[in-house]
Amino acid sequence: MRLIGLALLALAVGLFAVFGGDPLGAVLFRLDPGLLNLVQAVVQRYLLPMIWDDLLLPVLEAPAWVVPAILGGAMTLFGWMRARG
Amino acid sequence: MHILKSRPWNLPESSATPEALVFGRRQAMALGAGMLAASPAMAQQAGLPPAMRNTRYVPGRAITAEREVTTYNNFYEFGSQKTISAAAQRMPMRPWTVKVEGMVETPREYGIEDLLARMPLEERVYRLRCVEAWAMVVPWTGFPLSALLAEVKPLSSARYVVFQTATIPSVMPGLRQSWYPWPYTEGCTLAEAANELSFMVVGAYGKLLPPQNGGPLRFHQPWKYGFKAGKSLVTIRLTDQRPVSFWEKIQAQEYGFWANVNPAVPHPRWSQAQERMLGTGESVPTLLFNGYGEFVADLYTNLQRERLWA
Numbered sequence: 001m002r003l004i005g006l007a008l009l010a011l012a013v014g015l016f017a018v019f020g021g022d023p024l025g026a027v028l029f030r031l032d033p034g035l036l037n038l039v040q041a042v043v044q045r046y047l048l049p050m051i052w053d054d055l056l057l058p059v060l061e062a063p064a065w066v067v068p069a070i071l072g073g074a075m076t077l078f079g080w081m082r083a084r085g
Numbered sequence: 086m087h088i089l090k091s092r093p094w095n096l097p098e099s100s101a102t103p104e105a106l107v108f109g110r111r112q113a114m115a116l117g118a119g120m121l122a123a124s125p126a127m128a129q130q131a132g133l134p135p136a137m138r139n140t141r142y143v144p145g146r147a148i149t150a151e152r153e154v155t156t157y158n159n160f161y162e163f164g165s166q167k168t169i170s171a172a173a174q175r176m177p178m179r180p181w182t183v184k185v186e187g188m189v190e191t192p193r194e195y196g197i198e199d200l201l202a203r204m205p206l207e208e209r210v211y212r213l214r215c216v217e218a219w220a221m222v223v224p225w226t227g228f229p230l231s232a233l234l235a236e237v238k239p240l241s242s243a244r245y246v247v248f249q250t251a252t253i254p255s256v257m258p259g260l261r262q263s264w265y266p267w268p269y270t271e272g273c274t275l276a277e278a279a280n281e282l283s284f285m286v287v288g289a290y291g292k293l294l295p296p297q298n299g300g301p302l303r304f305h306q307p308w309k310y311g312f313k314a315g316k317s318l319v320t321i322r323l324t325d326q327r328p329v330s331f332w333e334k335i336q337a338q339e340y341g342f343w344a345n346v347n348p349a350v351p352h353p354r355w356s357q358a359q360e361r362m363l364g365t366g367e368s369v370p371t372l373l374f375n376g377y378g379e380f381v382a383d384l385y386t387n388l389q390r391e392r393l394w395a
Contacts, residue, residue, distance in 0.1 A: 029264035034336040036264070037165075044166040053164070057261060 002079030008072025015065040024067060025060035036060070133288040136206040136226045142282070144210045145376065146362070146369070149221040151290045153364040158297045159215065160316060162250065162257035162269065173297035175256040176317065181301050187247075187322040190238035197301045201287060204228035208291075209284060214346045214375045216310035216339075220360040225305060226288030231279050233321070239275060243323040246278040247271070248304050248315035265335065271315040272328035272342070273306065274384075282307055282380050308377040310344045343393045345385070346375040350394035 019027050028036055043052040059067060156170050163169035181197040205228050214220045230246075250269035254260045260267055277283065286303045287294055294300035299316025306313060312332055332340030339353055348358045348371035360371045374381055385393055 023263060025262060026264040033334070034339070036262070037335055040262075041165045044164055049164055049166045049168075053258065061261065061263070 001075050002083065005072045005075030005077075005079055008068040009076060010072075012065040012069035012072055015068065016063075019064050021063045023061050024064040025057075027064040028060070133226050133291065133293055134201055134206055136208045136288070138208040138210070138224070142209045142211060144212050144222045146212065146222045147365075148210060148224060149362070150364045154221055154223055154289065155295055155298060157363055159217075159311065160297060160299070161265075162252070162259040162267075162317075163297075164259055170295075170297040172256075172258070173295070176251075176253060176296040177256070178293075178296060178301045181319075183302055183318055183321065185233065185237045185321045185323075187324050188240040188243035189323050190240065191236070193237055197287070200228075200233075200285075200302070204232055204285070206287070208288075211282075211284070211305060211307040212375055212377075213305070213307060213311050213314075214360055214371060216312055216344070216352060216357075218352075218355060218357060218360050218371075219363055220369075220371075221363040223289055224291070225284060225286045226291065226294075227284050227286040227305075229281060230283040230285050230304070231281070233285060234279060237323075239323050242325050243275055244325045245272050245274055245323070245327055247320075247322040247324060247328045248318055249320040249322070250315050251317045251319045266331055269315065269331045270328060271304070271313050271330045273309075273313070275323070276384055277306065277381075280306075280381055280384065282377060308345060308374040308381045310340075310346060312340060313344050339395065341392050341395045343388075343391060344395060345381075345393050346371060347373055347394040349373075352395070 015027070025036060039056075040052055043049075043056065157167045158169055158173070159165075159167070160169050160173060163172045179197070182194055183197065183200065184192070184194045186192045206226055207228065208224050208226045210222060210224045212220060212222050234246075248271045252260060252268045259265075273283075284305045284307075286299065286305050287301060289295070289298060294303065296317065299314070299318075302318045303316045304314050304318065313330075327342065330340075330342065333342060346357070351357050357371055359368045361368055372378075385391075
């Protein structure tokens, strides 16, 4: 787990180096312009609009490095604590 | 033997507007005009000026129920779900101005009331075919785009018309998706814009056009898929450069510049051969140019190398 955590932290650093503070949504749009449109349509039309508006959109509006940084930090910490018993 | 052949423009009796509604509407319009003069603040509640139905354009299908048309909407500034009508009510419809600019002799800025007063309003019952394979038939009120173009006088160098939708972040949650290429823009050639079918819509079902349907002013070319129709327009620009529209920037393979209706050319993810009628759910065959070929097919005779159908 600690290894995955460290990999995610490295990814966060890489994303920051390449995209700076660009939102995750903007980065995904640059990589595949149609992807988010499809996901949004599926979520808002067939699941619940609020899942997109209140859950996914805040994540997509955050800088791209934030999600892997938080996940990576948490996993690294959790792995380190577990290794110490 | 006498053979009765059904023509595409034959209307079922059920689609005729009831007499009481027609005459009642005129009374309401007269009252609305008075209110409008008395108080601009009341304009949003006022009715449309009178508009006679133009019987040259017959849909050949029953008019879709108003409730269906006003509660099942595509308006991405408010979300991609169809149920945006309540959210759209927050959009301020007055005051509203539309700029007509670019390659024209006399650029103009119109207040919507000015447009309503000076343009030759008429009602047209048009089919609307969505690229998502559903369809509806709507009695729109509006005026030919050619009438507006005649006022501003396009320069000889103008080739395209670009339509731009309002961006009002305080009421349009969709704009939070900052990665999309807002504002929503669409466009067509000047020849298409000048076609008699190209219609600027200010009303539907005898009422002012509601915001969820693109009020106070939208565009409609019934032979094209619905996404080509810009809603809640604030700018109309004439240019010599072919515009890259909102959807073209996102998914050019699925939503191209021309987007003429053609049942023989499927969308990459579904067939376009049939369409589901809003309200009844009936599945009916889609027609080439949405059935308006006699009016528009000539526009494309020398454009066969273009991707006309998507």
